[in-house]
Amino acid sequence: xxxxxxxxxxxxxxxxxxxDGTQALRGVDFDLARxxxxxLLGENGAGKTTLSKILSGILxxxxxxxxxxxxxxxxxxxxxxxxxxxxxxxxxxxxxRNFTAFENILLGTxxxxxxxxxxxxxxxxxxxxxDVGLGVELDAKVEDLALGAxxxxxxxxxxxxxxxxxxxxxxxxxxxxxxxxDLFKAVRRLxxxxxxxxxxxxxxxxxxxxxxxxxxxxxxxxxxRIEAANxxxxxxxxxMVGRDVVFDLVKEPSHAGxxxxxxxxxVVRGNxxxxxxxxxxxxxxxxxxxxxxxxxxxxxxxxxxxLSGVRRPSRGKIKLGGLEISSLSNNEIRKHSxxxxxxxxxxxxxxxxxxxxxxxxxxxxxxxxFRGQGIALAxxxxxxxxxxxxxxxxxxxxxxxxxxxxMSGGNQQKVVVSRELTDDPDFVLAAQPTRGLDVAAxxxxxxxxxxxxxxxxxxxxxxxDLDEVLQLSDVIGVMYEGKLLEVGPTEKMTRxxxxxxxxxxxx
Amino acid sequence: MSFDVTSVGAISxxxxxxxxxxxxxxxxxxxxxxxxxxxIGLEGVMLTSAWFAVLxxxxxxxxxxxxIGGMAMGVAFGALHSVISVxxxxxxxxxxxxxxxxxxxxxxxxxxxVWHVSGVYPPVSFSFGRIAEISTPWAPLSYFVPMSVxxxxxxxxxLYRTKWGFQIRATGENPEAADAVGIDVEKTRIIAVLIGSxxxxxxxxxxxxxxxxxxxxxxxxxxxxxxxxxxxxxGWNPLVGLLGALVFGYSEGTATWLAGVxxxxxxxxxxxxxxxxxxxxxxxxxxxxxxxxxxxxxAVGIPYKRE
Ligand SMILES: Nc1ncnc2c1ncn2[C@@H]1O[C@H](COP(=O)(O)OP(=O)(O)OP(=O)(O)O)[C@@H](O)[C@H]1O
Ligand SMILES: [Mg+2]
Numbered sequence: 001x002x003x004x005x006x007x008x009x010x011x012x013x014x015x016x017x018x019x020d021g022t023q024a025l026r027g028v029d030f031d032l033a034r035x036x037x038x039x040l041l042g043e044n045g046a047g048k049t050t051l052s053k054i055l056s057g058i059l060x061x062x063x064x065x066x067x068x069x070x071x072x073x074x075x076x077x078x079x080x081x082x083x084x085x086x087x088x089x090x091x092x093x094x095x096x097r098n099f100t101a102f103e104n105i106l107l108g109t110x111x112x113x114x115x116x117x118x119x120x121x122x123x124x125x126x127x128x129x130x131d132v133g134l135g136v137e138l139d140a141k142v143e144d145l146a147l148g149a150x151x152x153x154x155x156x157x158x159x160x161x162x163x164x165x166x167x168x169x170x171x172x173x174x175x176x177x178x179x180x181x182d183l184f185k186a187v188r189r190l191x192x193x194x195x196x197x198x199x200x201x202x203x204x205x206x207x208x209x210x211x212x213x214x215x216x217x218x219x220x221x222x223x224x225r226i227e228a229a230n231x232x233x234x235x236x237x238x239x240m241v242g243r244d245v246v247f248d249l250v251k252e253p254s255h256a257g258x259x260x261x262x263x264x265x266x267v268v269r270g271n272x273x274x275x276x277x278x279x280x281x282x283x284x285x286x287x288x289x290x291x292x293x294x295x296x297x298x299x300x301x302x303x304x305x306x307l308s309g310v311r312r313p314s315r316g317k318i319k320l321g322g323l324e325i326s327s328l329s330n331n332e333i334r335k336h337s338x339x340x341x342x343x344x345x346x347x348x349x350x351x352x353x354x355x356x357x358x359x360x361x362x363x364x365x366x367x368x369x370f371r372g373q374g375i376a377l378a379x380x381x382x383x384x385x386x387x388x389x390x391x392x393x394x395x396x397x398x399x400x401x402x403x404x405x406x407m408s409g410g411n412q413q414k415v416v417v418s419r420e421l422t423d424d425p426d427f428v429l430a431a432q433p434t435r436g437l438d439v440a441a442x443x444x445x446x447x448x449x450x451x452x453x454x455x456x457x458x459x460x461x462x463x464x465d466l467d468e469v470l471q472l473s474d475v476i477g478v479m480y481e482g483k484l485l486e487v488g489p490t491e492k493m494t495r496x497x498x499x500x501x502x503x504x505x506x507x
Numbered sequence: 508m509s510f511d512v513t514s515v516g517a518i519s520x521x522x523x524x525x526x527x528x529x530x531x532x533x534x535x536x537x538x539x540x541x542x543x544x545x546x547i548g549l550e551g552v553m554l555t556s557a558w559f560a561v562l563x564x565x566x567x568x569x570x571x572x573x574x575i576g577g578m579a580m581g582v583a584f585g586a587l588h589s590v591i592s593v594x595x596x597x598x599x600x601x602x603x604x605x606x607x608x609x610x611x612x613x614x615x616x617x618x619x620x621v622w623h624v625s626g627v628y629p630p631v632s633f634s635f636g637r638i639a640e641i642s643t644p645w646a647p648l649s650y651f652v653p654m655s656v657x658x659x660x661x662x663x664x665x666l667y668r669t670k671w672g673f674q675i676r677a678t679g680e681n682p683e684a685a686d687a688v689g690i691d692v693e694k695t696r697i698i699a700v701l702i703g704s705x706x707x708x709x710x711x712x713x714x715x716x717x718x719x720x721x722x723x724x725x726x727x728x729x730x731x732x733x734x735x736x737x738x739x740x741x742g743w744n745p746l747v748g749l750l751g752a753l754v755f756g757y758s759e760g761t762a763t764w765l766a767g768v769x770x771x772x773x774x775x776x777x778x779x780x781x782x783x784x785x786x787x788x789x790x791x792x793x794x795x796x797x798x799x800x801x802x803x804x805x806a807v808g809i810p811y812k813r814e
Contacts, residue, residue: 056687058686058687058813077691078687079689088687090687096677096680096684096685097680107685107688111670112673157688
């Protein structure tokens with residue numbers, strides 16, 4: 001074991017109670033050394049984001065102290081944290097969507113993107129992005145960028161500020177395997193420069209790969225700390241969940257029936273008017289999971305939106321159980337026993353300011369079972385429904401009346417998934433279904449998708465997580481530059497082959 | 508009835524006069540909304556500021572101090588509105604409605620309390636006349652006309668070309684993002700509201716001190732609301748806002764001019780009332796056309812809370 005550098009960050013007995021009474025942290029002691037990458041693990045809702053936000057000055061601890069470079073630091077505002085060299089890349093990006101990447105990187109600095117220093121700053125950013133291998137289109141609006149690219153903008157934003165301590169809250173949850181490799185390269189470079197990082201993820205092999213030390217949080221308390229060299233995934237999972245976790249997903253052989261979803265020659269335009277999906281045809285049969293793998297930004301989002309009725313295709317047919325649905329709205333499609341789990345839960349899946357109960361019936365509020373007297377909704381029934389979902393999906397939230405935004409990211413996703421799967425839909429479209437979910441929750445949701453399949457329903461999974469696609473699917477298609485490059489049964493699609501196809505290489 | 512170059516000139520001078528208060532108020536409101544705060548109490552701000560400007564001017568017998576007083580009243584309302592809606596995170600609409608209701612009650616009451624006149628048009632008139640003007644072949648033109656053009660250009664420049672404006676726009680689009688990079692969201696919003704309200708206050712003072720030369724309890728005559736419509740029409744761009752104000756100015760100016768033509772008066776019964784409705788009809792038309800196409804700042808109207 002090599003010796004650690006001097007301590008750059010330390011917390012002593014940090015406690016955080018949110019205004020609604022939720023106790024998110026209970027006396028957390030944490031420390032970070034120079035040149036160290038310190039992993040932070042924990043189930044959804046364990047308090048990882050809360051701790052990060054306290055360190056980066058966004059939240060104030062209820063009690064406890066933060067020390068930076070050995071000195072007690074009063075970080076009341078992100079500005080002060082940044083001045084101390086502490087910067088955070090948020091789990092849910094904090095980008096201004098209709099500003100360009102360049103503008104977002106410069107926001108809050110001394111440089112005016114329309115002013116004198118702009119071209120110098122641009123050179124610096126370009127150099128920086130080449131240096132650490134994080135390429136972005138600087139003049140593209142953030143709303144037109146794929147999530148992976150938005151992530152890179154966030155990273156560059158912090159690197160441009162020359163932070164010494166980088167807090168990365170689930171940076172890989174929207175990255176593909178090659179992007180993750182690039183990110184890790186970047187983090188290692190920063191390490192060499194003597195910078196430190198706190199690295200949050202739900203992927204256990206990632207912490208083992210990149211971290212020096214790992215701290216596990218459980219219900220707001222440190223439940224263990226271990227040198228990465230002495231850890232393995234089993235130990236970590238046990239530390240997180242408090243019991244042994246079985247990872248082996250049992251997959252029965254599929255009994256595929258007739259097609260439930262048939263897509264033929266589908267063309268969909270993207271936000272910039274270009275053809276994002278360029279003539280895609282495939283069929284999802286009852287009783288099977290069709291997995292679409294692919295690096296994000298290759299048309300998956302547009303495909304998902306076209307299938308959900310959010311974006312109208314410019315050509316082609318979509319048939320659901322024989323019924324042409326390409327011109328139906330999202331609302332109409334939902335009435336045909338369809339479960340839709342959108343990739344961007346915060347924009348498309350939830351209304352963050354509404355309560356969990358309200359969110360739990362979004363898009364289903366017309367159903368008879370929620371109808372009350374006259375034109376009123378039966379709120380008691382809605383709340384019962386929400387409470388049932390909270391119980392059966394183990395959603396960590398104060399109660400059905402709490403706003404969706406008060407939940408941790410993983411639990412937000414559970415609300416969406418539970419809402420979409422609970423009615424036994426004939427067809428389920430799940431886009432990035434386990435992004436940001438902890439091991440236990442991901443496992444749970446994957447099991448649910450398999451169960452849906454086993455009961456004879458059709459499931460389409462679109463995921464940038466190669467392992468997930470390989471694990472779940474019966475049939476795999478790889479999307480690249482708007483086309484389905486190859487479709488084949490999982491047995492024939494090896495990990496290597498799919499990986500190459502994702503990069504556009506056909507063998 | 509003769510309609511020639513002279514009448515066009517005369518209409519234009521009146522119209523430009525009417526453009527000024529709408530342009531200034533709209534530009535100020537664009538500024539505040541770009542930071543994320545809407546103030547539907549502009550009508551009340553204008554009205555109260557118009558009254559206060561007259562009070563000051565009448566007390567110290569100086570129209571310029573009156574204008575400054577009106578502006579100060581605008582700032583005071585901005586302070587009130589930002590305390591409620593930015594600092595205490597209250598509802599911006601309720602705060603704005605409160606300001607309007609206050610003004611409706613306060614101005615007639617205070618006018619009576621100070622000058623002991625009431626009724627529709629309290630005869631408190633000043634002899635300042637137009638306080639500063641450029642002569643034209645038709646009628647004198649207020650310096651406020653070129654000034655509001657300068658203000659619109661200046662505010663456009665600040666919003667779209669300076670670092671500060673960049674931060675203001677970020678605050679109105681995504682306060683979390685602004686906060687995360689160290690921008691003080693509350694401070695930015697409060698300052699933008701204060702500046703925006705100052706312009707509404709100045710617009711009110713201009714009406715009472717410069718244009719009419721007296722205070723009436725309905726001197727603002729819906730101009731605060733027309734300014735809000737102009738903001739939507741402009742797509743939150745001060746330069747387009749100036750253009751919108753010009754359209755409203757002409758609709759009001761033309762109506763006013765027509766109402767003074769004897770032939771029109773005799774031809775149309777109740778011509779005053781009918782013609783007086785033109786600016787409001789124009790507002791409806793403009794908003795109906797513009798509303799779907801212009802995109803408001805994303806976080807406008809939503810108080811920013813961290814936890
Ligand atoms: N704004 C808030 N108001 C009230 N409670 C909150 C708020 N934000 C988070 N919480 C609660 O605090 C706890 C910790 O949440 P936090 O977001 O820190 O979890 P996390 O470990 O980051 O989880 P995830 O892996 O899902 O992102 C959770 O119980 C959550 O519901
Ligand atoms: Mg989190």
